[in-house]
Amino acid sequence: MAVIKISATKSLNRLISYAEKKAEVQSGVNVDDEFAKEQMKTTQMIFNKNDGRQGYHLIQSFDPEDNITPEEANEIGQELAKEVAPDHEITIYTHTDRDHIHNHICINSVNMNTGKKFVNDRNKLYEMRNKSNELCQRYNLVNSSNKQAQIRYTQAERAIIEKGQISWKDEIRQAIDKEKLNANSFDEFKDNMQENYGIEVKERGKNISFKHPDKKAFVRGKTLGNAYEKGTINNELNRESERTEQQTQSDRPKQVVRTNERPRGTDKNVEKRADVTRIEHYSRDNGDTQSVGQDTKPNHKGTKRNSKRERDFRRAFEKHNERTAELNGRADEELPDREQENVRDNQADIGEDRAEPQLEIELDGPELQ
Numbered sequence: 001m002a003v004i005k006i007s008a009t010k011s012l013n014r015l016i017s018y019a020e021k022k023a024e025v026q027s028g029v030n031v032d033d034e035f036a037k038e039q040m041k042t043t044q045m046i047f048n049k050n051d052g053r054q055g056y057h058l059i060q061s062f063d064p065e066d067n068i069t070p071e072e073a074n075e076i077g078q079e080l081a082k083e084v085a086p087d088h089e090i091t092i093y094t095h096t097d098r099d100h101i102h103n104h105i106c107i108n109s110v111n112m113n114t115g116k117k118f119v120n121d122r123n124k125l126y127e128m129r130n131k132s133n134e135l136c137q138r139y140n141l142v143n144s145s146n147k148q149a150q151i152r153y154t155q156a157e158r159a160i161i162e163k164g165q166i167s168w169k170d171e172i173r174q175a176i177d178k179e180k181l182n183a184n185s186f187d188e189f190k191d192n193m194q195e196n197y198g199i200e201v202k203e204r205g206k207n208i209s210f211k212h213p214d215k216k217a218f219v220r221g222k223t224l225g226n227a228y229e230k231g232t233i234n235n236e237l238n239r240e241s242e243r244t245e246q247q248t249q250s251d252r253p254k255q256v257v258r259t260n261e262r263p264r265g266t267d268k269n270v271e272k273r274a275d276v277t278r279i280e281h282y283s284r285d286n287g288d289t290q291s292v293g294q295d296t297k298p299n300h301k302g303t304k305r306n307s308k309r310e311r312d313f314r315r316a317f318e319k320h321n322e323r324t325a326e327l328n329g330r331a332d333e334e335l336p337d338r339e340q341e342n343v344r345d346n347q348a349d350i351g352e353d354r355a356e357p358q359l360e361i362e363l364d365g366p367e368l369q
Helices: 012-021 033-046 070-084 122-138 155-162 168-182 186-197 230-251 267-285 304-355
Strands: 002-009 025-029 055-062 090-095 102-108 200-204 207-211
Touching: 002 012, 002 122, 002 168, 012 033, 012 055, 012 090, 012 102, 025 033, 025 070, 033 090, 033 102, 055 070, 055 122, 070 090, 070 102, 070 122, 122 168, 155 168, 168 186, 168 230, 186 200, 186 230, 207 230
Parallel strands: none
Antiparallel strands: 002 055, 025 090, 055 102, 090 102, 200 207
C-alpha cells in the first residue's frame, strides 16, 4: 500500500523544479512533462488565474517492502492523477533517493477546459487514498493486513465514510497530515494543531494523544493509525524540514564574487578614445558638425565643399599626431639638459645666499657690558 499526502503551493514552478531535479522517472498527464512549466503558466494566464494557489503537491509513498520498480510506481502515479484530477495538467516525478520509492505529483490548480480551480475538500484526500489503495492492489503490492495499518478505521467510521461523511477522527487525521507539512518542529506542530484546529495534543513517553474540540476524551495516535504515532510524525517533520532547506538553497541566486579587475579595454583603446575626443574638439572648433565614428563617405547629395572639409579634417588630425609625437621625443632628449640647468640654478642660489652680508640689528637701550 502507499501513503498519500497532499498540500497546496503558491509557487508551482518552484515545486516542479525541485521534483524534477531528483526524478528517476518522469511523465505527464494532459501536458508534456518537458514543457510543463510553460504550458501550466499559459493555462493560468488564459483564464486569468495567476494568483492564489497555483498548484497542489501530492506525495505517494510506497512501502519499502513493496516489490516495485520506479517505472511501475510512475505508472501508478499517472493512473491516480487521471482519476483524482481529470482535465488538469499534471506531472509525475518518481524519486528513489530514500529507503522507499515515492511519487511527487504536481497538479495545476486550474482546469484546462473550464478554468475552475481544483477542489481540495475534506472528501478529496480520502478519495485519493481509496483510489491509491485500489491501484496498489491491482499491482499486487504489499497488503497492510499483515502489517501495522497506516490508517485504522473502525467499523463505525467505515459506515460514515460510505455515506460520504467525515468522522471526527478523520478530521484529526486531516489536521495532522496538513501540519506535518507546514510545521518545522514538533513544538510548532503542537502549537499549530491547537491554534488552527482547536485540537489538543498530549505526550506521554513514546505515545501521543489528540483531543477533538467537540469530544471530551483523547484518542491515541496509535488508534488513528501507524502514520499518526509520535515517532512517525517526528520522522516526517524532520524529512520535511530537510526538504524545505534543500529547496530554499536551490532557489537562492548564486552570489558573484568580483575581484579587483582592471577596466575593460587595453591602453591602445584608451589612447584611441583620447584621439577621438581630440578629433571631436577639433571638429567643433572648426564648425564641422559630423559625428566622430560615423561613415565619412560622402552622401549621395555631397558637394565638393564637404569633400574638401573632410580632407582638411584628416590632414589636421595627422599633423596633430605628428606634432604630438615630435614634442614627446624632444622632451625626452632635452630632459638631461634641463636637469643640469636646474642643478646649476640651485647652486647659484646657494652661492648668493652665502655672499649676502649679515644683517646687524640695533637694540634700543643701554649697551650691555
